[in-house]
Amino acid sequence: MDILPPRDASRDSTSGELPLSVVKAELFKALAHPARVRTLEILRDGPRSVGDLQGLVGIEISHMSQQLSVLRRAGLVTARREGSSVIYALKDPLVEELLAVARHFLLGALAETRNLLAGLQGEAPPT
Amino acid sequence: MDILPPRDASRDSTSGELPLSVVKAELFKALAHPARVRTLEILRDGPRSVGDLQGLVGIEISHMSQQLSVLRRAGLVTARREGSSVIYALKDPLVEELLAVARHFLLGALAETRNLLAGLQGEAPPT
DNA sequence: TGTCCATTTGATGAATTTATCAAATACACA
DNA sequence: TGTGTATTTGATAAATTCATCAAATGGACA
Numbered sequence: 649m650d651i652l653p654p655r656d657a658s659r660d661s662t663s664g665e666l667p668l669s670v671v672k673a674e675l676f677k678a679l680a681h682p683a684r685v686r687t688l689e690i691l692r693d694g695p696r697s698v699g700d701l702q703g704l705v706g707i708e709i710s711h712m713s714q715q716l717s718v719l720r721r722a723g724l725v726t727a728r729r730e731g732s733s734v735i736y737a738l739k740d741p742l743v744e745e746l747l748a749v750a751r752h753f754l755l756g757a758l759a760e761t762r763n764l765l766a767g768l769q770g771e772a773p774p775t
Numbered sequence: 776m777d778i779l780p781p782r783d784a785s786r787d788s789t790s791g792e793l794p795l796s797v798v799k800a801e802l803f804k805a806l807a808h809p810a811r812v813r814t815l816e817i818l819r820d821g822p823r824s825v826g827d828l829q830g831l832v833g834i835e836i837s838h839m840s841q842q843l844s845v846l847r848r849a850g851l852v853t854a855r856r857e858g859s860s861v862i863y864a865l866k867d868p869l870v871e872e873l874l875a876v877a878r879h880f881l882l883g884a885l886a887e888t889r890n891l892l893a894g895l896q897g898e899a900p901p902t
Numbered sequence: 903t904g905t906c907c908a909t910t911t912g913a914t915g916a917a918t919t920t921a922t923c924a925a926a927t928a929c930a931c932a
Numbered sequence: 933t934g935t936g937t938a939t940t941t942g943a944t945a946a947a948t949t950c951a952t953c954a955a956a957t958g959g960a961c962a
Contacts, residue, residue, distance in 0.1 A: 676804075716940095731938095733938055825909060834951085838951060900939075902928070
């Protein structure tokens with residue numbers, strides 16, 4: 649991680665946003681895995697037990713539990729115990745909105761070129 | 776990365792979204808670093824050269840260039856050469872919206888408890 | 903052409919994340 | 933209490949990302 653220098657407060661966007669950008673990065677980090685995104689997408693349709701999620705996401709149960717703990721720590725989901733199983737749910741409707749905005753952005757990008765993954769454009773800087 | 780199993784298409788959210796979740800995760804990965812988030816926040820206020828960004832973000836120039844290449848590959852920013860310098864800009868207004876939604880989510884979470892980083896809650900599953 | 907400035911690329915070690923396995927914990931129920 | 937099911941935790945190797953340095957590239961301009 650970077651060690652931030654004295655800090656240049658000359659611009660507006662530089663003031664008071666240093667910690668926020670770190671926290672935002674943490675949030676995005678929590679979203680930065682296919683299994684976690686899938687999990688949130690599934691939870692959009694309603695609460696689910698760990699076992700259910702595991703089947704739908706298609707990863708090993710202990711891995712599922714680890715991913716859920718990442719989502720929990722980021723405050724993206726809540727968990728409540730129900731009998732012998734634990735039921736997870738989205739914590740905030742803004743999580744759905746975050747996914748929706750991401751989807752719109754990607755669809756827009758796709759409409760224009762098709763290669764976020766293959767990376768044939770946006771690849772090299774202007775020459 | 777996970778190797779996805781045959782796939783369970785019994786639920787709606789499971790159909791046709793497997794690749795999208797991977798691409799979304801790529802997008803969030805591109806956002807998952809404080810320097811990159813800062814960079815985008817700065818670019819909200821208008822286009823900037825690499826040198827300017829480097830000063831404002833406060834990381835080494837070659838590191839700055841690397842981070843910009845991550846943002847470029849994710850389609851979050853555009854670059855154009857102007858004389859001897861390269862000017863970066865946000866590519867899509869939805870990038871700003873993504874940051875705004877993230878901020879709202881975090882402010883909401885903060886209002887309720889204060890520990891995404893320290894992780895004193897959302898830490899343990901229900902017992 | 904040669905030199906300077908701006909930016910990118912490549913190489914590399916350190917740090918972090920991912921995926922897997924084994925073991926622990928929690929609860930239900932006989 | 934003991935057994936079975938559900939979930940979490942801990943350990944660990946493999947993969948990825950980060951940060952730093954040195955070298956390469958591109959353009960401006962003398």
